Amino acid sequence: MSTRLASGGRFLNRDRAVEFRFNGKRLAGYEGDTLASALLANDQMMIGRSFKYHRPRGVVASGAEEPNGLVNLGEGARFEPNQRVTTTELFDGLQATSQNHWPSLEFDVGALNTHLARFLPAGFYYKMFMYPRAFWKHIYEPFIRMSAGLGKAPKERDADTYEHFHAFADVLVIGGGIAGLTAALEAGKSGARVIVLEQTAHWGGRALVDAPGIGGKPAADWVKNAVQDLEKMDNVTIRTRTMGAGVYDHGYALGYERLTDHQPEVSGPRHRLWRIRARQIITATGAIERPLSFAGNDLPGVVLASAVRDYAVNFGVSVGDRTVVVTNNDDAYRTALALRDAGLVVPAIIDARTQASGPLPEQARAAGIRVLTGMGVAKVKGSRRVTGVAVCAQAGEGAVLEEIGCDCVAMSGGWSPVVHLWSHCGGKLTWDADQAMFRPDAARAPTGADAQPFVIAAGTANGHLRTAEVIADATEAGRAAARAVGGRVRATRAVAATDEDEAAMAPVWLMPQGAGIALRMKAWLDYQNDVKVSDVQLAAREGYESVEHAKRYTTLGMATDQGKLSNINGLAVLSQALNAEIPQVGITTFRPPYTPISMGAITGAARGALFQPVRQTPIHGWHIDNGADFEPVGQWRRPFAFPRAGETVHDAVTREILNTRSNVGLLDASTLGKLIVKGPDAGHFLDMLYTNVMSTLAVGKCRYGLMCSENGFLIDDGVVARIDDDTWLCHTTTGGAERIHGHMEDWLQCEWWDWQVYVANVTEQFAQIAVVGPNARKVLEKLGGMDVSKQTLPFMQWADGTLAGIPARVFRISFSGELSYEVAVPASQGRAFWDAALEAGAEFGIMPYGTEGLHVLRAEKGFIMIGDETDGTVIPQDLGLGWAISKKKSDYLGKRGQERSHMADPNRWKLVGLETLDGSVIEDGAYAIGEGVNDNGQRNTVGRVTSTYFSPTLGRGIAMGLVLHGPDRMGEVITLTRTGGGSVQARIVDPVFYDKAGEKQDV
């Protein structure tokens, strides 16, 4: 059984017991534990079940590479699935539950899948769930949904907060082991700005477990001094619990700092995303031990040799009382020795190599440990946990020579450098056959904007497994980075280091070498996605020769651990099956992040009210005080309507419209875009931007204009006013101000840069209030200060003056068909004018109206709305706006586009009005149905609805739509779709439903 040792555990504070729950069970650990070590200390070997076969699984590793130990953590608004027990620091009150089982961890129905394993081979889903098609909805999909998914999705809004840091460094060091610390010291001494990130809570990495001598000191002392030295340097920033998550173009890197995961009682952000720009990046990310592929290598109790050692040394935890070590290298002997030092039993070391004669095997033998060379594990005995191993000759097919009782198997298949961050931005790898590993190829490093390498791999991450080599390599890496950023480097000798000599490892990709299918079907490669040696071999047989294809077919390496343990083993099996060398088969792409990071960290502070800026008009406060029902329009919030007590929103819209048509309405139109275009060439410029002529507009007059893209499509519309000889004011749509401003700047800067024109966006400098309706003039006359009579200020003109003592520019323009004045006043006096207008208008029945009223009023008049009648594929000619397109101008943006054959096609759908025969309101987006079916067997369509409303003025539904040959079919009845079946009939009519002669606006 796994248990807590009486002594040991350099991370533990045994004076502070910590209580936590696993599946509701109350358990105890110590401060300094990870959830993994605490569970093991409580003999909780089984932690979850696997994804596909629901096999019992326990921890395999001790760090970020752990594939099995995933749990649901926390509850309610702090619930989070798929949290790795090996990287979760224990705290008082921690609550975890296991995943992937039903109804319980111990008894699981899905585990039946394991007996069906032979019917669930690689590519099973692709093969089995194809036919019959009708089975999908009721049989296949529910089955897959039931089985699929790791953990549960959180249901509540995340209660924690997150933040981003923007940081800049000359040298970013990722990894705080002895290589990272060495490189950081070298870079720091040169004066460079250095940031060092370590993903765990501790400096020193694995060196403190294996305890080599560094600089004549024990490793622990050297690490302590190194960290102190770095802390003293003002130019160096060091962070633990911060993972280097990704390396991107031009020296961009992400760090993921976990601030309060281990101390949830502390307030402040939970995670911090470091967005770093670094000139040089050193990846000192260490290496990950590989499992060995033998039958039953997934049973709880089969653990990586280095992890067994970590649990004993760091946490004072023994994974088992009797541990058999299985290895192909000398390093795993350290585990046997560490266990013996802890007073535990090591019945045997099974070494696949024919010889084991280095210092470490000799030490093991001297300690009385039995060393079996040339041997392998035929299979692991046990059902829910290890009870023993069957030993066989590695060279054979698995004939059992003897059985050894044990409750832990410590396996080591050699080490793989963590090359992820090196590879994220294009760093290439080279195959090191002697150590059976891919290592960074320094000649093909990621390069930056200046084509120079900006990533340097250091230490174990660079393929150096011996301490002295690690220190020497990291020293040079730190100096190279310092030199690259112009630091001063003094060439002194690298610190000396000593550890035991190691003999060469021997690659072992399958144990035993000639294992038959029965064994290969139980030899796991990818624990999390349940991929076995036999699956990869099947993929190769079925023609999936590319490593990327084999990966997707078998799902090898596609789980949340991204194959940290399985990729190399799977690749080796694939290359053997293809009879190719490993480097020829290649390796799948490494993509960031290194381990999953929280969505909260990515979001940072950009959520809720801070998700995006909200723009408010100067009159916003009044809208809130008066119960406005708001809608977002671009980044603005605009009142949709102003419902009164007892009114629905629909009632309010109806009232606002009828009142505007019969008395007077007030609209906050401040959001309307206002662009000043000024300069000697401004008229010429506007003639190019608008489809009609603006240069001939007389000072004091207004003209409606259309803007198109070079494709010919309508992109914006609005009224242009000529202010003086060289100044025009262009109104844009609410959502279009910034976009059209950018459009103008683009043409002025990039095409007509010699034209003398200046554009200023003054949208927010003015409040604009529309006074609309038959009584509008009376209201303005009562406000007083300027002549607003038809004689002095006729339709489509503007004038400057004062109203109610406030400087005002008054435009006689109408988007409703009524007598209408749009009054622009300085933004600071917008609210004052609004209040004054309401007060003056009281006796004339004034009422504010919202955007829905605005929309209905314009639809009753057949005015188009950008975004309703247009969708980026509509040209003005489609909308009956030919009158606003100059025939005389030789050029304007979009003119040539509109001459293309498809644009001039008489079969383009054209704008018409639509009136249902029964007076009902047509559904938004309804299609007009034509004769016959198209190539896909769908009904042909001959038009679509672009705007549809209930018209209070007419007391019926009205709509506008684009219909094939529409303008030629006045009076015809067409059929329109309804969602949920059925149809509605409508007559094609003139889109102008109200005051066709336009008399009401021109009084």
Place this chain on the structure above:
Amino acid sequence: MLTLTCPYCGVAADETELQAGGEAHLKRFGPGASDDEFEGYLFVRENPKGVHFERWRHAYGCGKWFLAARCTVTLEVFGTYPAQSKEPPAHIRKAITAKRPGWTWREFA
């Protein structure tokens, strides 16, 4: 995520400060142009594997459009220059030739 230096304000701008504007040095064709000319102006783009010229705007900085010469494979930046350029300036072309002898891009080399 790229870093490009704005030739107007001199800021080494992060890609998040910039707005991409597609291919540079397009020659505008308007009314009177043939269908082929207009198609070339509106739709036909280089999409090269290697040397490329692009429009970028320092949108969250000085607001100016500029042009950048870079390698689409290695992301090496050969230089940036004002949008008011009808063709890549000599010093940019020289810088590219030093790194990519024999390069061509549309009519430029």
